[in-house]
Amino acid sequence: MRQLYTDDEEVLFQAARPLLVNGIEDVISRADLADRGIFLMLAPIGEQQRRSEAELWREFDLARPRLLGALLDAAVHGLQTLPSICLTSLPRMADFALWVTACEPALWPAGTFAHAYDANRRAAVEGIIEADPVAGCVRTLMAERGSWAGTASDLLRAASALAGTKVSNWPQNPAALAGRLRRAQTFLRMLGIEISFTRGGRAGTRTIRIIAGAENRPTIVSAVSTVSTVSAVSSACHNISIDLGSPPPGSGPSSSP
Secondary structure, eight states, X not given: OBSTTOSSOBOOOOOOOOOOOOOSSXXXXXXXXXXXXXXXXXXXXXXXXXXXXHHHHHHHHHHHHHHHHHHHHHHHHHHHHGGGOOOSSOOSSHHHHHHHHHHGGGTSOTTHHHHHHHHHHHHHHHHHHHHOHHHHHHHHHHTTOSEEXXXXXXXXXXXXHHHOSOOTTOOSSHHHXXXXXXXXXXXXXHTTEEEEEEEETTTTEEEEEEEEOXXXXXXXXXXHHHHHHHHXXXXXXXXXXXXXXXXXXXOOGGGOO
């Protein structure tokens, strides 16, 4: 867009906003997108707990001043402590993790966010692995060995023997299998499975090397346990929001705007 109605300069704006995606079934199936999200599995609302929209907004308007005050207190604390925050490891959303960690002591005990966020990412990993037949097959393959090396054709034959012949969305050629492995690399690494692609020999043969660490488990976590983990995180967040709704003992009006 033009700056101050001039016709000789352009101004570039850089902005980012979070997105909320809602669905009954899992709507995210790509590992790179899942690693940039926070997943919440909400419990169904029973008929006795349902309320009208007018009642919902009325209760929210009553809680709004304290909610805004708590968020502003957290932001002030975050601005003060952010320069001194140093994490031993950073997730893909590194700035997000640093900012929430800086704000955390104003709302929760230290370490609460890291524990909840790690559990949420782990649940997302398990969900993506279960939904991806290739990643799940590689995990099963490496549950009984520490390493594997070979071409994409070798891996396709080994994985096809494990998966069977009636698996939907199964890669039909070695190139497609290699592409699926590259997409699953990040989440498999979080489970202790490292995948590397090299080229060697006079013919320049492409070799896939897979190394499994102690984190890999011989059995795949069920969907029930995944839902339970996410539900536990949701419950913790719900309890925190309830705490914000009641003033702490001895607090004054300074918490409200």
